[in-house]
Amino acid sequence: MTVLSDTATEHHPLVDVARSLADKTLFPAAVEVDRSGKIPTEQLQALQDAGLYGIFSTEAVGGSNLSNEDRNLVIEALAGGCLTTAFIWQQHAGPASATALCEGEAHRYAAGLASGELRGGVAFAHLLRQGTPVLRAEPCSDGWQISGTAPYITGWGDVDIVLIAARWQDSIIWGIVPGIESATMSASMLELAAVNSSSTAVITFDQHLISSDDVTSVVSFDSWLEGYRMGLRANGSLALGVTGRCLSLLGPSELDAEYVTARQRLDTASVDDLPAARANASDLCMRAATMLVAASGGGAIAASHHAQLLARQAMFLLVQSQTSEIRHHQLTRSM
Ligand SMILES: Cc1cc2nc3c(=O)[nH]c(=O)nc-3n(C[C@H](O)[C@H](O)[C@H](O)COP(=O)(O)OP(=O)(O)OC[C@H]3O[C@@H](n4cnc5c(N)ncnc54)[C@H](O)[C@@H]3O)c2cc1C
Known part of the structure; x- marks a missing residue:
């Protein structure tokens, strides 16, 4: 693809890796992938093999810690190849960076996320919705109990874990939940007019426990915003x-x-x-x-x-x- 506005003189080599992957692998398959309703696992594996799952993680946990400029160029390149694949992959940024920076027990996920062996999604955009929070946390003896709805979790079925954000008073509880349904977590897949192969689900939580070991941070809503x-x-x-x-x-x-x-x-x-x-x-x-x-x-x-x-x-x-x-x-x- 012609990169019309590529003004930076030097990039991290992963930018060129992403451009080549987008042109040679993602774009030729994009229409078929969109129609199939599911991203082929091999496509996410190709991103992992190229080291692109590591761009959101610090070097200390095995990531490549790209500059914001290079990271943006990688996102742009992949989006120009197949937006749906890029969108699923991009959700990984949330748990990868949160666990890499976390000083608590949830840091144990960071190395797996940096290598891509562990794949992550994220659900936080609902924090911006007006009115009563749709996903709420209450403190309990082992950590936090989560109830309500996460209206969008992309990559459901493709990810091993999800970083979720739930409101408690003026704070946000950020924690890791498994990427599978359970008695306290149920998923319903969305049918979409675009990016339908992104496997985006609504997840409903009913007093789901996030133990203290899986909490990445508790921050005030205002500072997060x-x-x-x-x-x-x-x-x-x-x-x-x-x-x-x-x-x-x-x-x-x-x-x-x-x-x-x-x-x-x-x-x-x-x-x-x-x-x-x-x-x-x-x-x-x-x-x-x-x-x-x-x-x-x-x-x-x-x-x-x-x-x-x-x-x-x-x-x-x-x-x-x-x-x-x-x-x-x-x-x-x-x-
Ligand atoms: C297919 C799909 C997949 C997604 N996947 C994810 C995911 O994996 N993780 C994730 O966290 N998010 C995800 N999102 C959410 C996405 O990033 C956006 O936040 C979302 O599309 C915006 O729509 P909404 O329904 O959440 O909010 P809306 O209710 O439509 O609001 C959008 C914005 O406008 C504001 N707004 C709404 N009404 C008014 C009003 N009357 N006056 C002023 N402001 C208003 C809201 O506060 C909000 O900031 C996904 C969305 C889609 C459509």
Whole structure:
């Protein structure tokens, strides 16, 4: 894929590994993978074999500890290959970094997550929902009891563990739960119009015990939210990846310059400017996908055509990791 806005002079070698994997392995299979309803295990294994599960972990636990810039380029490359595969893999970042940084017993998961031998998912976006928390924690003698619903857990069936976030008063309890159902944890798979092969489930918890050994941290909601606002940059790379793929299929177009600008905006935005830069990236992604559909004619609507797949992926990226602020910019078109 032509990388139109690759301004950095030097990258970690894993960036090129990800680009090659995206072009040679992920993209050629993307339509079939989308239609099959399930990511082939070999595809996740290919990411593991390439060392890409380790990019979110510190070197101390066996990870490659990539810089944020290189990490974003890897996310972008993989998203341009197969967004669904990239999305499942990206969830690994949560448990990999949380357990690597944790000083308690939950640190025992970190080495397995860094190698990819252990695969992780995460459920935290519900923390941003308005109103009564959907997933709640109560202290008990052995740790915390979790009740309520985690509305989205991607990679269900592909992951061994899930890092979940539950509210208790003004705090968030972060802890590890197994990636399998039990008497206190039940899963229901979602049927989706895009990224359906992401194996995304709703998980319902009924007084599920997270023992103290599996708690990675307890933090105040306000301090987490501040950190989350700062971390909004990374998900913008999913939109850049899909945009880049659309543009490379289109050939030279007037959107090429906007693509360069969209990445620069994401890279240089202050925390307060990031929501508008994210809204801009997902809007550009929609327009690039729309242009590709238009340029492809009626054939674009065939289930076997990349254009319809990329357009549905762009639609998903309008809401993926959406925050109130991003949504505001999208709805008022102030980007
Ligand atoms: C297929 C899929 C897979 C996903 N996988 C995961 C996963 O594995 N892990 C995970 O943690 N998350 C996951 N998510 C969640 C995702 O990252 C987003 O958080 C989600 O798509 C946003 O929608 P929502 O339904 O959670 O929130 P919504 O209720 O739609 O709200 C989105 C944002 O807008 C704000 N908002 C809503 N209504 C208003 C209003 N009236 N005024 C102002 N602001 C408002 C909310 O506070 C929130 O910040 C997934 C989502 C999808 C669709």
